[in-house]
Amino acid sequence: MAQNKHAERSHRGKATIDRVAAPFDNRSTSTHHSFELFDLDSMPNWLTKSAVTSAQSYELKCPCGQEINGERRSTFRRVICKECGEPMFVLPNDIYPKPKPKKSRSKKGRGKKSKGVAVSPFAGVGDQFVDVKVKIKQKASASTTKAKQSLKLQAGSLRRVFTPFRLVLIMIFVLVIATIVSVNRGRAMAAAEVEMRQAAEIGFEALKEKDFENAAKHFLNAAKASKVAELDDPYSRLIRQLSFETNALQHLSTETIYDATLEANQYLANGTPKSWKDHFELHYSGDWVVFQGKMKRRAAKQGEEPTEHLFEFEFPLSINDRRVVITTEIEAMSELLSMRNTAEEDAFAGEPAYVIFAAQLDTCQQDGDDWVFTTRPSSSFLWSHYEILLETGMGPDELIPENALRAILSRQTKVQDLADMPSTAVQPDDGGEA
Numbered sequence: 001m002a003q004n005k006h007a008e009r010s011h012r013g014k015a016t017i018d019r020v021a022a023p024f025d026n027r028s029t030s031t032h033h034s035f036e037l038f039d040l041d042s043m044p045n046w047l048t049k050s051a052v053t054s055a056q057s058y059e060l061k062c063p064c065g066q067e068i069n070g071e072r073r074s075t076f077r078r079v080i081c082k083e084c085g086e087p088m089f090v091l092p093n094d095i096y097p098k099p100k101p102k103k104s105r106s107k108k109g110r111g112k113k114s115k116g117v118a119v120s121p122f123a124g125v126g127d128q129f130v131d132v133k134v135k136i137k138q139k140a141s142a143s144t145t146k147a148k149q150s151l152k153l154q155a156g157s158l159r160r161v162f163t164p165f166r167l168v169l170i171m172i173f174v175l176v177i178a179t180i181v182s183v184n185r186g187r188a189m190a191a192a193e194v195e196m197r198q199a200a201e202i203g204f205e206a207l208k209e210k211d212f213e214n215a216a217k218h219f220l221n222a223a224k225a226s227k228v229a230e231l232d233d234p235y236s237r238l239i240r241q242l243s244f245e246t247n248a249l250q251h252l253s254t255e256t257i258y259d260a261t262l263e264a265n266q267y268l269a270n271g272t273p274k275s276w277k278d279h280f281e282l283h284y285s286g287d288w289v290v291f292q293g294k295m296k297r298r299a300a301k302q303g304e305e306p307t308e309h310l311f312e313f314e315f316p317l318s319i320n321d322r323r324v325v326i327t328t329e330i331e332a333m334s335e336l337l338s339m340r341n342t343a344e345e346d347a348f349a350g351e352p353a354y355v356i357f358a359a360q361l362d363t364c365q366q367d368g369d370d371w372v373f374t375t376r377p378s379s380s381f382l383w384s385h386y387e388i389l390l391e392t393g394m395g396p397d398e399l400i401p402e403n404a405l406r407a408i409l410s411r412q413t414k415v416q417d418l419a420d421m422p423s424t425a426v427q428p429d430d431g432g433e434a
Helices: 002-026 043-048 105-114 125-161 164-208 212-228 234-250 257-269 273-283 332-337 386-391 402-416
Strands: 057-061 067-071 077-080 087-090 288-297 310-314 324-329 354-367 370-375
Touching: 057 087, 164 212, 164 234, 212 234, 234 288, 234 354, 234 386, 257 273, 257 324, 257 354, 257 370, 273 354, 288 332, 324 354, 332 402, 354 402, 386 402
Parallel strands: 324 370
Antiparallel strands: 057 067, 077 087, 288 310, 288 354, 310 324, 354 370
């Protein structure tokens, strides 16, 4: 019975301590302590150690924002806020001794393990590297997810804009526009072909009357129309060839290459080569000149890119011990050089390298001891028609008789694949073919 009473009294003591300790949980952090409950058998010895060793302060904050602080007393008391008069409750001094702090097992374990064991300076680097890799993967995964979501949103917006019905309408609209463009282009090409033939007929009539000015104007219009119509048959090439020849005839230079070279030597002797350049551009550049002689492929100099259609024509006379060279580009020249000599021609004019061509002058520069004349790009062409050539002042002579001259022009006509001149364009009294 005594033991049961003692146990019951011990149980009641623990419950009482629980109720007493509960209010202390509301104290401020400066006076809050954690408690360990003991059996009643050890309570007398524990209470004998209780004593207030130092002053205990308190800090309270009033609802009005005013801070109230001071020192605790041995009994409960109430303090009044000086600003708003709000009463505040202050607990007495804590008379119970502070519990001894528990020793951390983890620290002991680490301390024991670290004794006598060398710690690597790279310890933990692997874990940090793994953490970095994980973070990188997470960021990459997040960015990939965002990109996929944005692509889905864009695809969704595109699907909303380009619905099947709208796509069908767009395709129908494109087909209609393409059909209209194709029909208009076909009509324009057909109209250009008609215009070419009409202008060519007028040009042939003017050519028959030797009205070369009107012939040049109408053949030029016909040539432009043939390009619009995108024609490249022998008849269209004939029209363009007649346009070249008649327009070159109308704009022939009044001075010869010989005269230009004499002037160039004079400027060089006076020590004013730069002035010669300005003089040439003013009086010679753009003028048409007809050349007759041997042509050879021009070798590319150091630093120059080789050109397949670049050829060199050497003037037959040297002026003041200086050679005169004319460089030009003619596409048909490569095919012409591959042809064989014609048996009915003499050895001089029978060579395919002997040509008659016309070109517009572009520049004249000194190259060592030579004067080099260059022609404007795409202006050079091989001559084809004998009657128009006679109007330039270049005709048969003792070196090249009429039959040889006609043979050269016939060979150049064949290389360019030109149609025959209409019979109505040739005067009956000429008795020759163009």
